[in-house]
Amino acid sequence: MGKIYYVMGKSASGKDTIFNRLHDECPRTKKIITYTTRPKRSEDVEGVSYHFVDESVIEDYRRQGKLIEMRTYNTVQGRWTYATIDDGSVHLESKNYLIIGTLESYKKIREYFGAENVVPIYIELGDGIRLQRAVNREMMEEKPNYAELCRRYLADSEDFSDARLEAAGITKRYLNEDLNKCILEIKKDMGII
Numbered sequence: 001m002g003k004i005y006y007v008m009g010k011s012a013s014g015k016d017t018i019f020n021r022l023h024d025e026c027p028r029t030k031k032i033i034t035y036t037t038r039p040k041r042s043e044d045v046e047g048v049s050y051h052f053v054d055e056s057v058i059e060d061y062r063r064q065g066k067l068i069e070m071r072t073y074n075t076v077q078g079r080w081t082y083a084t085i086d087d088g089s090v091h092l093e094s095k096n097y098l099i100i101g102t103l104e105s106y107k108k109i110r111e112y113f114g115a116e117n118v119v120p121i122y123i124e125l126g127d128g129i130r131l132q133r134a135v136n137r138e139m140m141e142e143k144p145n146y147a148e149l150c151r152r153y154l155a156d157s158e159d160f161s162d163a164r165l166e167a168a169g170i171t172k173r174y175l176n177e178d179l180n181k182c183i184l185e186i187k188k189d190m191g192i193i
């Protein structure tokens, strides 16, 4: 039986980078791609980081009973929805999966697929270095959006507070100061090396 490895962490903690490295380095582990209505960033590729859709697509899945979880944020650029959809791509009897998202969505995925099948991979990084990386990344964008960066930075501190992590039963934290060390530690726990 396969497992779903749920990668999560605060904004700019490095979860996308780690998620992609794990995917590249673990050939038998597939991605569960989240659906989103947020605008594509310059480095985003459809179906790789997210499925970029409009709200009507998510609504169609909801009507078909295939919406596992959904969250909407009122950002400075408008409403952004993220959703996990049971689109027929998960086959736990034969494969492992990687998915990325929030603490709330982790809890819903755990409920949907069963706690024994879902393993949390919580990425940790100190606040100062995390803010530095967030600003550096934003500066590379064609139109940097520092207001949204600040909103997410502050919101995530609350969303991933120690109390909430503890309540969700997440005790293990993977420190992402050194990327290679962090990935090695995760892969060891996944039983890949």
Ligand SMILES: Nc1ncnc2c1ncn2[C@@H]1O[C@H](COP(=O)(O)OP(=O)(O)OP(=O)(O)O)[C@@H](O)[C@H]1O
Binding pocket: 009, 010, 011, 012, 013, 014, 015, 016, 017, 018, 133, 134, 136, 137, 176, 177, 178, 179, 180
């Ligand atoms: N260990 C590391 N050392 C140095 N830079 C890193 C490391 N891990 C990630 N980064 C860089 O930090 C920035 C944030 O990483 P990434 O985009 O993966 O974070 P994220 O948690 O997915 O953020 P968000 O949730 O805001 O999209 C990126 O520019 C990435 O290249």
